[in-house]
Amino acid sequence: xxxxxxxxxxxxxxxxxxxxxxxxxxxxxxxxxxxxxxxxxxxxxxxxxxxxxxxxxxxxxxxxxxxxxxxxxxxxxxxxxxxxxxxxxxxxxxxxxxxxxxxxxxxxxxxxx
Amino acid sequence: xxxxxxxxxxxxxxxxxxxxxxxxxxxxxxxxxxxxxxxxxxxxxxxxxxxxxxxxxxxxxxxxxxxxxxxxxxxxxxxxxxxxxxxxxxxxxxxxxxxxxxxxxxxxxxxxxxx
Numbered sequence: 215x216x217x218x219x220x221x222x223x224x225x226x227x228x229x230x231x232x233x234x235x236x237x238x239x240x241x242x243x244x245x246x247x248x249x250x251x252x253x254x255x256x257x258x259x260x261x262x263x264x265x266x267x268x269x270x271x272x273x274x275x276x277x278x279x280x281x282x283x284x285x286x287x288x289x290x291x292x293x294x295x296x297x298x299x300x301x302x303x304x305x306x307x308x309x310x311x312x313x314x315x316x317x318x319x320x321x322x323x324x325x326x327x
Numbered sequence: 328x329x330x331x332x333x334x335x336x337x338x339x340x341x342x343x344x345x346x347x348x349x350x351x352x353x354x355x356x357x358x359x360x361x362x363x364x365x366x367x368x369x370x371x372x373x374x375x376x377x378x379x380x381x382x383x384x385x386x387x388x389x390x391x392x393x394x395x396x397x398x399x400x401x402x403x404x405x406x407x408x409x410x411x412x413x414x415x416x417x418x419x420x421x422x423x424x425x426x427x428x429x430x431x432x433x434x435x436x437x438x439x440x441x442x
Contacts (some may be wrong), residue, residue, distance in 0.1 A: 218370075224390065256331075256417050256432030257371070270424050304370060311427055313359055313378050318371040 216241055218307050226325045227295050235290040235322045238307045239307030245269075247316060248280060253303040258260035263288050263316040264310045279309075329422050331434035334412030340408050341441045348403040348436050359400040359421035359428065362392055365435075366414045374416075377401065388412070413440045418425050 239246050245264045249257035259272035263282035264305075283287045283323050292299055301325050306316035307319045332351045340346055352358055359378050363371040375386025382394040392403045401418060415435045421428040 231430075245427065249430075249432075254434075256419075256434045257430070259429040259431070262427060262429060264427065269427055270429050272429065296390075306371075306430075313421070313428070315361070315373060315376055316430060317373070320370040323368075326340070 215303070218305055219315055220303075220305050220319040220322050222322060223320070224325075224326065226321045228327050229295055229297060231295050231326075232291065232293045233311050233324060234327060235303050235305075235324070236239045236287065237305030237307075237319060238287045239305075240314070241316050242287050243307035243309060245308050245310045246282060246286065247306045247308075248288070249304040249306065250274070250316075251304060251321070252298075253301070257304055260290070286318075295326045300324060329420065329431050331365060331418050331420050331431055331433035333416075333418055333436050334403075335433070335436045337437050337439065339439040340439060342410050343407050346405045346408045346412070346438070348416050348438070349419075350401045350403065351399050351418045352418070353397065353399065354420050354422065356423065358394075358401075360392075360394060361419045361421065361430065362386065362390070362401075362403050362419045363419065364414050364415065371417065374403070389390055404439075408438075410440045410442060413438055 217290040247262040251257040262270040266282045302321040305319045308314045308316045330353045364373040419430040419432045
């Protein structure tokens with residue numbers, strides 16, 4: 215049973231560029247959440263997708279957008295990258311509703327120069 | 328406002344000693360509480376969770392946590408620490424909205440284990 219997978223593992227971009235990160239949820243899960251973890255901080259909730267729609271959103275600007283595909287996989291897009299976007303981006307999957315635990319992937323480390 | 332506070336940024340213990348990591352939360356409704364561990368360069372691994380019922384929760388790797396509603400706390404404990412426990416530990420509360428949950432994390436406690 216594959217867990218949550220993310221790609222790429224590492225990424226280097228320059229300011230102003232755009233980036234796309236990818237996530238495949240744990241088998242059987244239908245809900246994907248994205249978190250940003252800056253160095254030395256706890257993860258911060260970006261948004262959550264279910265049935266290909268954004269269901270919840272944290273306090274992040276519109277430069278951060280996402281998508282969920284019919285197979286439940288998801289993408290996180292960040293436009294007009296800033297130096298402050300450098301972080302570990304974590305994807306988590308679960309079942310929609312109820313009190314199901316979120317399972318996290320290994321993350322994508324983004325460095326913006 | 329919903330929040331999680333982990334007062335200790337760093338903790339150092341000797342191998343074999345007992346451990347307690349503190350976590351306080353602020354949440355208006357019944358909280359769903361979690362402890363995760365993160366090794367360097369890795370994602371988050373669930374140690375244990377509290378949804379309801381028995382306030383003393385057992386987790387993996389010999390960890391346990393106790394939910395104390397009166398103190399808004401969910402402290403993590405281990406009776407005897409192993410060198411492999413060195414990592415960063417995060418407490419989180421599950422905040423409900425629109426029928427689903429987002430997690431609010433504390434800033435983490437980095438554990439160092441002395442041989």
